[in-house]
Amino acid sequence: MADSLMKMLGNSISSDFTTTAHKNKYPAINPSRPELSQVGKTVLITGGSTGIGYAIAQAFIKAGAATVIIVARRVDVVTEASLSLQDEVSRSGSGTHIIVQACDLSDAEMVDALWDDLKDKGVTVDVLVLNAAKFTDTKPLLDLGAEEIWSQFEANVKGPIYMTDRFDKQNDGSQKFLVNLTSANMHTCHSDYAQATAIRPAYALTKASGSLFAQLVAKDVSPDKMQVISFHPGMIHTPGWEAFGVTKDMLPFDEREFWPYDKYSKDILVIFNPD
Secondary structure, eight states, X not given: OHHHHHHHXXXXXXXXXXXOXXXXXXXXXXXXXXXXXXXXXXXXXXXXTSHHHHHHHHHHHHTTBSEEEEEESOHHHHHHHHHHHHHHHHHHTOOOEXXXXXXXXXXXXXXXXXXXXXXXXXXOOSEEEEOOOOOOOSSOHHHHOHXXXXXXXXXXXXXXXXXXXXXXXXXXXXXXXXXXXXXXXXGOOSGGGHHHHXXXXXXXXXXXXXXXXXXXXXXXXXXXXXEEEEEOOOOOOOHHHHHTTOOGGGTTOOOTTTIIIIIHXXXXXXXXXXX
């Protein structure tokens, strides 16, 4: 598998239009820079209790966000994340208020309850980060079956649509920011990349659909009302890679120290500081 993945990466890198690709941290992207300040903003991150979502939460804390709201399915996981993020708040001195809430984004009633509760508490979200995603077994689409494929649409398409709808309906008159996390997997349908797509075909299908949704919202909504961006977070070695037997030394992953604090600060925070 490592050989086929390296071939895929080689093809991808050869077509990269970016002249310089950083794999380690550098001062310009430190989220504590004044130009990247998030002071006063309330940020909601789906799937924010682990992995990349947790790293994004850390970056917003370091950038001084007023409130960071973490949403994930499992109560025990979001509770543990809250404690760790409180430590991050103490280290950074940001004073960020941490809110955690268990919520299954494929459950419309739970999503409604989440937003209704925030409204009742007088909380208005400025930044919505769509990071949560569902994975499935490594089988071809027809082997997965319609029900399993549709469950991924519920989580990876319907969930983000419903969250965005409620986000937009806050109607408080202030500019909003929608950040959608994409995946390289959704671009790997060409035969040269077949191994990558074969790993998670339903994931590729639903991430492509979810990202097209974000693209169409961006087309229809003025950025003065809602600035929309989709971005790929980089190649990060997470437990998901381990599940496929890919260890960190097999592929040129981004440095982990680069990931939790600095990488996303430039990718995401610059959206809200166009100058």
